[in-house]
Amino acid sequence: MHIPDGFIPLWQCAIYYVILIIALYFSLQWARKNLDERTVPLLAVLAAGIFAIMSVNVALPPGISGHMMGGALVAIVFCAPEAAIIIFTLVLLVQGLFFADGGITVLGANVINMGIIGGFAGLYSFKALRKPIGKIPAIFIAGWLSIFLAAIAATLELAWAGTFPLNLGLITMGLYNAIIGILEGFLTVIVILGLEKVRPDLLAWNREKKIVDLKSESNEAKSK
Amino acid sequence: MNGIGSVAELEIETNKESFLHLLDGRVKLIILVFIVIYTVYTTQLLILVIMEIYLLFLIYLSHISFKTALKRILLLLPFGGLIIVFQPFVHPGTVIYTLPFGINIYYQGLMFGILLMSRLIVSLTSIVLLSSISPMQEVVQSFRKLGMPKEFAMIFSLMIRFLFMFYDELHRIRHAQKARNFDIFNKKTTYMWRMKQVGYTIMMMFLRAYEHGESVYLSMVSRGFSDKSGLYHDKKRKIGSKEYVFIAAAVCLVIITQLLIILLSLPGI
Incomplete structure (x- = not known):
């Protein structure tokens, strides 16, 4: 999923950077309004966490391995795709600058795929599906979509760059990430449900409720 | 992705002492990112070879183990390598070899694959060098000084x-x-x-x-x-003569390589 340096021509990289700068401008506006003494460490920890969980490789039944990406997770925890944009810019910057995973010139393209598309697709699919199909399937689909759509976007970018043909890319990247997406969806469900059980106050949709109410809800869930 | 050990190992490398380790963080960051941008810009293999030699020379000057640096580059190659492997088969042009089942290997695809691989190797070398001579907090501080x-x-x-x-x-x-x-x-x-x-x-x-x-x-x-x-604050690191020499060397190298390409493209040479 991480496009490396040299695979996209510089002029196209510049277009992606312009999109990234605009997205970051709005995300920082959101951060100025919404971040307080509790959410700053949460955002920084999530960024470090996304970095670390990308190192946890898991075997999948067809004989391939993959790792969680976390775009939907971040957007759902904060109820804001802006958080995913800030976190993925930082994570991909560190990966590109220190580990050469992804790249510097392609940072804009990679953040668009994993942060912007992953975050927006994850959060809004969750919001749209939460009521009609329930919370757990909605989180699963949000996680799956965030990976699948990010991979499709990467394929389109590589095809536009003339690096990889569209049809072959859609088949290989699409199929591979449709499988990886199952893992993403499953792990996103476990992490969010776990967080809701242990620290419901960390989830944005619970912040407006009183902590006492949350604790009693949590105790009720445990007793059941 | 990188394992648990690699984050700590990187910080150990950055604590070594050399001419490059002592340079101002902003200068190291700008010059090595500039080399990556130049690498992506160029389509000339000769330039990529010269840039790789220059970066290997800088690795030698920075007292980083060549073995460690090469190991890191080799470990990172598969990330982009998979797309490169397909290039000779997916870029139509002059057929240079036909494999069983009618799979053709094209000259244009092969050359494009070599160009992508060369760009990838030079970019990886530049990043491996940057990450080995700059502590993470120094890079953060450099970004801050540059207007983040x-x-x-x-x-x-x-x-x-x-x-x-x-x-x-x-x-x-x-x-x-x-x-x-x-x-x-x-x-x-x-x-x-x-x-x-x-x-x-x-x-x-x-x-x-x-x-x-x-x-x-x-x-x-x-x-x-x-x-x-x-x-992160280190008063000793200010932009001085060492930094100007480092910047001048990189800029001169880029100008010389561009002039060399122009000269080689002239008729009769």
Whole structure:
């Protein structure tokens, strides 16, 4: 999923950077309004966490391995795709600058795929599906979509760059990430449900409720 | 992706002493990113070869182990290598060889694959060099000095601090799981059960690091930390003659390589 340096021509990289700068401008506006003494460490920890969980490789039944990406997770925890944009810019910057995973010139393209598309697709699919199909399937689909759509976007970018043909890319990247997406969806469900059980106050949709109410809800869930 | 050890190993490399380690962080960052941009811009293999030789010379000057640097580059190659492998088959042009089942190898595709591979190797060498001579906090501070928005720089700085804590937590959890004979690839347990354990591991790692991080951050705030705080500060590193020599060498190299290409393209040469 991480496009490396040299695979996209510089002029196209510049277009992606312009999109990234605009997205970051709005995300920082959101951060100025919404971040307080509790959410700053949460955002920084999530960024470090996304970095670390990308190192946890898991075997999948067809004989391939993959790792969680976390775009939907971040957007759902904060109820804001802006958080995913800030976190993925930082994570991909560190990966590109220190580990050469992804790249510097392609940072804009990679953040668009994993942060912007992953975050927006994850959060809004969750919001749209939460009521009609329930919370757990909605989180699963949000996680799956965030990976699948990010991979499709990467394929389109590589095809536009003339690096990889569209049809072959859609088949290989699409199929591979449709499988990886199952893992993403499953792990996103476990992490969010776990967080809701242990620290419901960390989830944005619970912040407006009183902590006492949350604790009693949590105790009720445990007793059941 | 990189394992638990690589974050700590990188910081050890950055603590070595050399002419390059002592340069101002901003200069190292700008020049090595400039080399990556130039690498992506060029389509001339000769330029890429010259840039790689220059970067290898800088690695020699920085006293970084060639073995470690090459090992890191080789480990990173497969990430882009898979797309490069397909290039001779997917870029139609002059057929140079036909494999069984009518699969053609095209000259244009092969050359494009070589160009992508060369760009990838030079970019990787540049990043491996940058990450081996600049501590992470120095890079954060360099970004801050170069105009990164303060809120963004603060989250960036905290993220780097939490990163080491996170890896420690992950290491502890994995150690505890290993002590209890947990193996993620052990097929004696059901796949769903193993996946659940991975999910719980991620959640526990996140929660433990958050709870530590929250107390660390509140302690920092109570001691006067804000987005204006200069956490990494080294007064000795100022832009001086060494930095100007380093900048001039890189700029001259780019100009010379461009002139060389123009000269070689002239008729009769």
